[in-house]
Amino acid sequence: MSKLSRGLFTGAFLAVICLAVAAFMSTPTSAPAQPPATEQAAEPAAPEGQSYTGSKQCSSCHFKQYMSWKKSKHATDAFGKLAEKYKTDATCLPCHTTGYGQATGFKDAATTPNLAGTTCEACHGPGTEHEKICKEYANKKKLTAEEEKKARDSIYKILPGNVCSRCHASQGHKDHPKYDKE
Numbered sequence: 001m002s003k004l005s006r007g008l009f010t011g012a013f014l015a016v017i018c019l020a021v022a023a024f025m026s027t028p029t030s031a032p033a034q035p036p037a038t039e040q041a042a043e044p045a046a047p048e049g050q051s052y053t054g055s056k057q058c059s060s061c062h063f064k065q066y067m068s069w070k071k072s073k074h075a076t077d078a079f080g081k082l083a084e085k086y087k088t089d090a091t092c093l094p095c096h097t098t099g100y101g102q103a104t105g106f107k108d109a110a111t112t113p114n115l116a117g118t119t120c121e122a123c124h125g126p127g128t129e130h131e132k133i134c135k136e137y138a139n140k141k142k143l144t145a146e147e148e149k150k151a152r153d154s155i156y157k158i159l160p161g162n163v164c165s166r167c168h169a170s171q172g173h174k175d176h177p178k179y180d181k182e
Contacts, residue, residue: 046156050126051104054114057131058121061138066120074118079109083181091177095167098122118167123158130155 055075059066069075078096079087086092087109090100098115099105104126106115121127133154137143143151 046125047129047154050130051128052099052102052106052115052121052126053128053131054098055119055121056114058119058127061134062120069120074122076117078118079116083179086179092179099126102126123163125156125159127155 055066055069082092082096086096093100093106095118097106097117098119098121100115106112109116115121130151134151137147137151140147
């Protein structure tokens with residue numbers, strides 16, 4: 001390839017790169033791109049300012065799910081098998097209780113026993129608004145689509161931010177803190 005051909009090729013290549021960069025830079029970033037038609041829209045955020053209620057409140061409407069959870073390690077081992085000296089350890093409590101560090105979350109086993117362990121609200125978020133809204137439907141066997149949406153939008157199906165990996169170290173790419181099993 002001659003010097004002239006290489007120069008033209010290099011110039012054309014640089015021009016294409018510059019045009020691509022200019023096109024990218026001129027694309028407005030304030031308007032979000034529309035998701036592809038096959039993607040599902042993001043779940044709406046649950047209402048702000050809710051309080052934790054405890055899993056027994058959840059059981060009044062979600063009894064089957066509650067009974068399944070009650071037999072799980074989230075219910076039995078998360079706090080129950082935690083060595084006594086760790087039941088007040090701030091590095092352990094975020095994973096072994098519900099809502100620790102939040103205004104209405106777990107404080108200690110004596111004052112907030114309903115939030116000891118990994119309860120429903122550890123995955124779904126605080127539920128006072130959900131409970132309030134759903135009380136309206138307590139005597140109904142079948143909800144309308146509008147009622148279902150109202151109930152659904154009052155609590156998360158699952159908290160955003162990969163809530164499971166916050167505690168499950170192998171998925172969260174972090175080491176579990178050192179501890180004595182006694």
